[in-house]
Amino acid sequence: MARTQNFDTIAIHAGQGFDPTTGAVIPPIYQTSTYVQESIGNLRGGYEYSRGGNPTRTVLETLLAALEGGKHGLSFASGLAAEDTILRALLAPGDHIVLGNDVYGGTHRLINRVHGAWGVQNSTVEMSDLAAVERAIIPGKTKILWVETPSNPLMKISDISALAELGHRFGVTVIVDNTFASPALQHPLAFGADVVVHSTTKYLGGHSDVLGGALIINDDELAEKAGFLQFAAGPVSAPLDAWLTVRGIKTLSVRMDRHCSNAQAIAEHLQGHRAIDTVYYPGLPDHPGHDLAKRQMRGFGGMLSLAFAGGAPAARAFAESTHLFQLAESLGGVESLVNYPSEMTHASVRGTELEVPDNIIRLSVGIEDMADLIDDVEQALPAR
């Protein structure tokens, strides 16, 4: 009997075989909206119309499920389109959702302002504090526990298996946004989570050239519901976008190795610099989530944040002085980016409990040469 394949092989092959008509090694971009039927209702290969299904998207969806060790994969036009779909599959007016107090700003905006307007209530809570999470759950009313680990931008680590167990005691569906770790470093379903969400725009795509989102679900009934919404509302990924994401995923593992080693080197280099109060990186032994991250993840990731001793002016000056680290939102691409959360990625949560201090800078460490990256941050800081 064939042994189950390992992750690095799955990332290159799952869902993909050569094209049977031409032998093309890479499955083609099926840039088509519709499909000729054999006779009325008699479909060739099950495809009828590309909102309902497209072979290039099927490749990506099969691959996503395999990467997370899940049963069903669904791919979307963006991470938020995926999030909106799973929220609507699980929530009705009057329901309640508990989410981390430092989730991605766009997730909070979607839950609070879009679903909030339809009568869905939410509470934000410190996810690494299990007692606080339990207090926030309203038995019978809370339907979702929304976990993001590592979190953004302070890289807090939450215990997925403990949260899954807690959520399940109250009949709550536990959803993990696995965007920051990627399936190369963390498998939430293996720790008991019910649903994994991704912005494939980030590490999975990996090259800052495509937007996308994903849901990976084990439960057949929930997958069916989410799949129905994907078809009925149409937030699907386009064929070219799905193809680019599949192409990016082939190098996910080797990219993540370099993201991790570069981020670790920069974190260690910057720790103790007089201009910086705190380096937030789970790979540092004094990070409060270090031991948990070691148990839960296969690497500490490519994201880190810095708190500047000189407050907002020092943080802003740094963000505008780096060269290799380009000033832009987003993360997870091969190129390094610097972000000033309080006015960029997290501007939408200003004035809420999710507000990010204005002395924080977030780095998405790319896979360039480590010494060049260290030179770049060093020249952007005041002399030691």
Ligand SMILES: *Cc1c(COP(=O)(O)O)cnc(C)c1O
């Ligand atoms: C970017 C991001 C999202 C949203 O994804 P889009 O593809 O931008 O819609 C959700 N969660 C996290 C953690 C993200 O970084």
